[in-house]
Amino acid sequence: MLIEMRDIERVYHLGRSEDVHALRGVSFGVERGEWVAIVGQSGSGKSTLMNIVGCLDTPTAGHYLLNGRDVAQLSDDDLSDIRNREIGFVFQTFQLLPRESALNNVELPLVYRGVKARERRQRAKAALRQVGLGDRMRHLPTELSGGQRQRVAVARALVSEPSLLLADEPTGNLDSATGEEIMRLFEQLHRQGHTLCLVTHEPRLAARCPRAIRLRDGCIVADGPGREVAFADLPDAARAAAPVTAPQDNAPRSAATRCP
Numbered sequence: 001m002l003i004e005m006r007d008i009e010r011v012y013h014l015g016r017s018e019d020v021h022a023l024r025g026v027s028f029g030v031e032r033g034e035w036v037a038i039v040g041q042s043g044s045g046k047s048t049l050m051n052i053v054g055c056l057d058t059p060t061a062g063h064y065l066l067n068g069r070d071v072a073q074l075s076d077d078d079l080s081d082i083r084n085r086e087i088g089f090v091f092q093t094f095q096l097l098p099r100e101s102a103l104n105n106v107e108l109p110l111v112y113r114g115v116k117a118r119e120r121r122q123r124a125k126a127a128l129r130q131v132g133l134g135d136r137m138r139h140l141p142t143e144l145s146g147g148q149r150q151r152v153a154v155a156r157a158l159v160s161e162p163s164l165l166l167a168d169e170p171t172g173n174l175d176s177a178t179g180e181e182i183m184r185l186f187e188q189l190h191r192q193g194h195t196l197c198l199v200t201h202e203p204r205l206a207a208r209c210p211r212a213i214r215l216r217d218g219c220i221v222a223d224g225p226g227r228e229v230a231f232a233d234l235p236d237a238a239r240a241a242a243p244v245t246a247p248q249d250n251a252p253r254s255a256a257t258r259c260p
Helices: 046-053 076-085 102-112 117-130 146-158 176-191 226-230 236-241
Strands: 003-013 019-030 035-039 061-066 087-090 164-168 196-200 211-216 219-225
Touching: 003 046, 019 046, 019 061, 019 219, 035 046, 035 226, 046 164, 046 196, 076 087, 087 146, 102 117, 102 146, 117 146, 146 164, 146 176, 176 196, 211 226, 219 226
Parallel strands: 035 196, 035 211, 087 164, 164 196
Antiparallel strands: 003 019, 003 061, 211 219
């Protein structure tokens, strides 16, 4: 199993007498090759969970095992290394360097790893071709459309050959047609065997994933097939009318802790 979350708690201390319980005993697992959505409204705890999955934050209690390693036992340098090698991040705002070409942006994680110039250039070109931007390598971000910039961000996430691709609201700054292109790209990456975790507040995006985990008030309230979990709160007619093209995987899931 790639990800194991065991009784994860995250408490933020805002003062001597005020604590915010962002996560409450969350437990679930993600196998290699899965595509999972973490879905919930603002304040549900999904951003906190994303930060823990991405090793950007650590839990107050519980255990997070990534590739069998307990993240809480790792040093800051080890965590930085995991973020560079094991996790590919895709952000809503792209996070590209505006004065660097698409190729240079994709190379950046390999620069931090000390990969030699020739090898990182070859790997960055291959990653850009993989996302359909073989003819846009020398373009600056300002010379690319929003969808192309997000594709550059996906290529940058892939270039390190990570164990996990973690996408935070990846279509949030895109129009519906361009967002559809990015979702189709994720579907392609899933078919190629990549492990993907999509964090979103939008049920229609979560429904595109074979599996979805819904958070509410810091704990899991549903974990199962994406469409079923994403549209659980919608009326039957609205649920039936919602467009979903991704194949749904109804295989049994690992046990997940849920709110009572």
